Amino acid sequence: MTPYSLYLHIPFCKHRCAYCDFNTYAGQEDSIPAYVDALVREIEYVGSRLPSPSGRGDGGEGEAHTVFFGGGTPSLLSGPQFASIMDALRSAFAFSADAEVSIEANPGTISPDKLAAIRAAGINRISFGVQSANTEELRMLERIHDFFTVIEAVSTARQAGFDNLNLDLIYGLPEQTLQTWQNTVQRVVDLQPEHISAYALTLEHGTPFGRWAAKGLLPLPDPDLAAEMYEWADDFFEANGYVQYEISNWARSVERSFACRHNLQYWRGLPYLAFGAGAHGYANGYRYSNVLRIKTYIERLLQPSTFDLQPFPLTPATVNHHRQTESDDMGEFMMTGLRLTREGVTNADFRSRFGRGLFDVYEKEAGDLIRKGLLEWTGERLRLTRRGRLLGNQVFMQFIDG
Ligand code: SF4
Numbered sequence: 001m002t003p004y005s006l007y008l009h010i011p012f013c014k015h016r017c018a019y020c021d022f023n024t025y026a027g028q029e030d031s032i033p034a035y036v037d038a039l040v041r042e043i044e045y046v047g048s049r050l051p052s053p054s055g056r057g058d059g060g061e062g063e064a065h066t067v068f069f070g071g072g073t074p075s076l077l078s079g080p081q082f083a084s085i086m087d088a089l090r091s092a093f094a095f096s097a098d099a100e101v102s103i104e105a106n107p108g109t110i111s112p113d114k115l116a117a118i119r120a121a122g123i124n125r126i127s128f129g130v131q132s133a134n135t136e137e138l139r140m141l142e143r144i145h146d147f148f149t150v151i152e153a154v155s156t157a158r159q160a161g162f163d164n165l166n167l168d169l170i171y172g173l174p175e176q177t178l179q180t181w182q183n184t185v186q187r188v189v190d191l192q193p194e195h196i197s198a199y200a201l202t203l204e205h206g207t208p209f210g211r212w213a214a215k216g217l218l219p220l221p222d223p224d225l226a227a228e229m230y231e232w233a234d235d236f237f238e239a240n241g242y243v244q245y246e247i248s249n250w251a252r253s254v255e256r257s258f259a260c261r262h263n264l265q266y267w268r269g270l271p272y273l274a275f276g277a278g279a280h281g282y283a284n285g286y287r288y289s290n291v292l293r294i295k296t297y298i299e300r301l302l303q304p305s306t307f308d309l310q311p312f313p314l315t316p317a318t319v320n321h322h323r324q325t326e327s328d329d330m331g332e333f334m335m336t337g338l339r340l341t342r343e344g345v346t347n348a349d350f351r352s353r354f355g356r357g358l359f360d361v362y363e364k365e366a367g368d369l370i371r372k373g374l375l376e377w378t379g380e381r382l383r384l385t386r387r388g389r390l391l392g393n394q395v396f397m398q399f400i401d402g
Contacts, residue, residue: 003063003096004283005265006089008039009276010074011294014109017142021204023278023292024072031294035277036081038301040088042275042315045301047092049312051284064093066262067101069123075105079117086121100125100164100261107153108145115160125260126157127166127195133184137173147187154191164258166195171233172226173201174218181229182236189240194258195251196242198233200226227390247339247389267340269333269353273313283313287328288321330354330361334399338375339392344383358382365398 009023012035016026050062067089069082077085082103089095102125103118115126132138133147145153150167157165167188171181188196201220203213212218221229234244242250243257246267251258265272274281277297280289291297300316314321322328333353337345350358359366366382369375374388374395388395 001063002270003065004093005066005068005262005270005272006064006093007262007272007274007276007279007281008067008069008074008085009274009279009290010035010069010071010077011277012071012076013073014076014106015142015144018208019141019201019204021207021210022072025294028294029076031298032077032081034298034302035294036077036084038298038317039085039275041301042317043085043088043092045315046273046275046313047088049310050092051312062092062094063096064089065096065099066265067099068262069103071104073106073109074103075109075114075118079114079121082118082121082123086123090122102127102166102260102262104129105153106145107149108143110153110156112156112159115156115162119160119162124162125164125166126162127168127197128153128157130167130188131170132173132176132180133187134176134180137176137180137184140174141170151191154193164195165193166197166260167191167193169196169198169233170201171198171229172221174220176221176229178225178228178232182232185233185236189236189242195249195260196237197249198230199248200230230390231386244341245343246341247384247392264340267336269329269336275315277317281313282324284311285324286313286321287324288314288318290315290317291319326354331399334362335396338382338384338395338399341384341389344378344381346381348380362399369395369398 011024012029012032013024013026016024047062101123103123104127107128107130128150130150131141131143133150135146138146154165169184169188203210209218213220237250238244241252241254243253244250245259246263249260249263251260253259271283272281273283274288274290276290277294278290278292280287291300297317310316310318333350334345337343345358347358350356354361366375366377369388370377373385374391375382376385384392384395
């Protein structure tokens with residue numbers, strides 16, 4: 001049986017950035033100790049309801065091979081708080097020997113002592129939200145760090161023993177030029193991370209950026225320039241030893257691949273369990289999500305009166321769940337699998353998962369997209385063409401609507 005991936009959401013930030021629509025809150029750090037207690041409670045709850053009789057992986061059901069602390073700003077938690085969460089996870093799940101345990105960190109919220117404590121707690125991969133090397137762009141994004149803080153953070157992480165490090169970038173920013181983007185990419189590659197992510201800025205409803213853009217107050221690069229930024233970065237990363245494996249992700253792959261195994265679990269349509277306010281999970285035929293607000297999340301887990309028993313993998317914090325149909329699973333399998341630029345979706349994987357051939361189900365959709373030059377069929381796997389990578393959403397919609 002496939003081991004689980006575990007996602008833990010830490011919804012605290014020092015400041016709310018103008019473009020961000022994640023479930024995160026500024027100024028609620030006083031709630032962190034109670035939130036950690038609630039997380040531990042939720043982990044114990046899920047661990048006690050795993051489908052295996054012992055819950056200890058004798059049939060493989062209780063095994064975990066990746067953990068991801070996302071946010072928000074997980075690096076606002078202390079070393080001892082991470083240690084208590086990791087202890088709870090190890091009690092609830094049998095970890096594989098080479099488990100990947102990641103944390104997202106804001107370069108402005110770390111110190112040598114904290115990173116050493118996080119590393120000692122068993123976290124072995126760190127992802128810094130860099131976004132840009134340009135001071136003006138960082139200010140406009142309302143980030144609390146500058147690029148010198150990033151350089152320091154990378155050096156501190158190396159000294160703390162992190163040998164698997166990701167740097168996150170955003171392109172297509174207001175007033176960004178090809179030149180400022182190229183400078184960001186070069187400076188990030190100079191830091192020699194094992195992994196780089198580069199996402200296009202998206203304007204989300206309800207964020208200050210979304211409102212300013214609606215009023216015409218945000219001078220965004222046109223889509224052609226954003227596409228040029230993406231293609232230039234892809235070429236530069238590849239020329240510097242990074243292999244693209246997903247639309248927005250590149251990894252070094254010398255002695256071992258540094259592709260993010262946790263995110264591969266999502267893209268391959270495999271199960272992951274969710275913990276924390278606003279976290280989303282997928283397991284045992286359900287997609288589900290937890291209550292958004294920190295206070296309510298804590299109340300639901302720490303007050304026994306609200307502690308209703310839920311079927312696995314739902315918890316007292318779950319507010320939405322949906323039983324997946326086969327058609328849901330097939331569409332999502334295509335949509336996330338096609339994000340994997342090398343791997344794509346193979347007919348063999350599709351058949352072993354659903355008992356039917358990929359073209360038996362999606363002959364029309366796949367055929368149309370191949371004719372339009374957005375997908376290619378290698379005789380074994382269906383995957384995006386270079387042009388298809390720029391128009392991914394158009395491709396994915398065909399499998400959800402189709
Ligand atoms: S630090 Fe990250 S999670 Fe927090 S508000 Fe900014 S973009 Fe959002």
